[in-house]
Amino acid sequence: MYINEIFLSIQGEGLYSGEKMVFIRTEYCNLRCSWCDTKYSFYEGKEMSIDEIVESARNINSGHGASWICLTGGEPLLQKDISVLVDRLSEEYNILLETSGSLNIGRFLPNHVKVKKDIDFKLPSSGMYRKFNDKNISYMEEGDYIKFVVNDLNDFNVAMEEIEKIGKNVKIVVQPVYGTDIKVLADAFIDKAPSNARLMLQEHKYIYGEIRGV
Numbered sequence: 136m137y138i139n140e141i142f143l144s145i146q147g148e149g150l151y152s153g154e155k156m157v158f159i160r161t162e163y164c165n166l167r168c169s170w171c172d173t174k175y176s177f178y179e180g181k182e183m184s185i186d187e188i189v190e191s192a193r194n195i196n197s198g199h200g201a202s203w204i205c206l207t208g209g210e211p212l213l214q215k216d217i218s219v220l221v222d223r224l225s226e227e228y229n230i231l232l233e234t235s236g237s238l239n240i241g242r243f244l245p246n247h248v249k250v251k252k253d254i255d256f257k258l259p260s261s262g263m264y265r266k267f268n269d270k271n272i273s274y275m276e277e278g279d280y281i282k283f284v285v286n287d288l289n290d291f292n293v294a295m296e297e298i299e300k301i302g303k304n305v306k307i308v309v310q311p312v313y314g315t316d317i318k319v320l321a322d323a324f325i326d327k328a329p330s331n332a333r334l335m336l337q338e339h340k341y342i343y344g345e346i347r348g349v
């Protein structure tokens with residue numbers, strides 16, 4: 136398995152924001168979102184065995200007591216043995232998976248392990264619109280959510296249409312592309328967003344700035 140970085144931080148995105156987590160970021164992604172803040176993960180990484188990854192996470196977390204792992208990337212589901220890693224990590228941690236929504240999650244995850252899922256739905260400004268694999272809606276469970284990263288009001292209006300189609304029983308996170316005008320988005324959100332959606336920022340960037348490993 137090709138790993139870009141492993142680090143301890145505060146979850147900065149989505150419904151588990153504020154949780155102390157060990158982040159395991161895998162190398163490579165099948166998409167190329169225009170506003171991706173992790174392009175360095177596309178081709179940087181080193182091969183690590185499952186044992187080495189588990190050991191590294193344990194060492195980084197030693198004395199810190201994080202009870203969560205955030206599996207992210209790049210696109211973590213592209214890594215061979217990802218389900219073996221999930222199996223192993225689930226013995227010690229809660230797991231949050233950050234995935235782009237373009238891959239059928241059911242084909243990659245062991246269904247006997249409870250993984251919380253943050254599934255992206257890419258909007259037009261990303262250049263990756265219509266890459267969402269609709270099968271992923273059927274895998275949504277308690278504690279999972281779909282994240283819409285919004286760059287402009289066209290993205291927002293498309294997100295509102297897609298959220299309507301997905302339905303009210305799925306939790307939604309609307310997240311601004313970092314650096315865009317949050318007030319414009321907040322006004323539109325107040326005006327039109329449904330009750331199953333919430334507007335959330337990338338907290339870690341306000342704490343540490345836009346650097347890797349945090």
Ligand SMILES: C[S@@+](CC[C@H](N)C(=O)[O-])C[C@H]1O[C@@H](n2cnc3c(N)ncnc32)[C@H](O)[C@@H]1O
Nearest residue numbers: 170171172173208209233234235255284312313
């Ligand atoms: C770097 S991606 C890695 C996981 C997976 N490839 C995905 O896109 O969900 C993790 C999260 O960061 C979000 N993200 C990436 N660049 C961003 C940016 N510039 N502003 C806000 N969110 C961003 C993505 O949309 C995704 O929700």
Ligand SMILES: Nc1nc2[nH]cc(C(=O)O)c2c(=O)[nH]1
Nearest residue numbers: 144145146147148207339349
């Ligand atoms: N603190 C922190 N929280 C995050 N949540 C999702 C992240 C990601 O890059 O997948 C991320 C990240 O890079 N850092």
Ligand code: SF4
Nearest residue numbers: 164167168171209235
């Ligand atoms: S899917 Fe995720 S890692 Fe891949 S380009 Fe988009 S935001 Fe970046």
Ligand SMILES: [Mg+2]
Nearest residue numbers: 172173207349
């Ligand atoms: Mg990040």
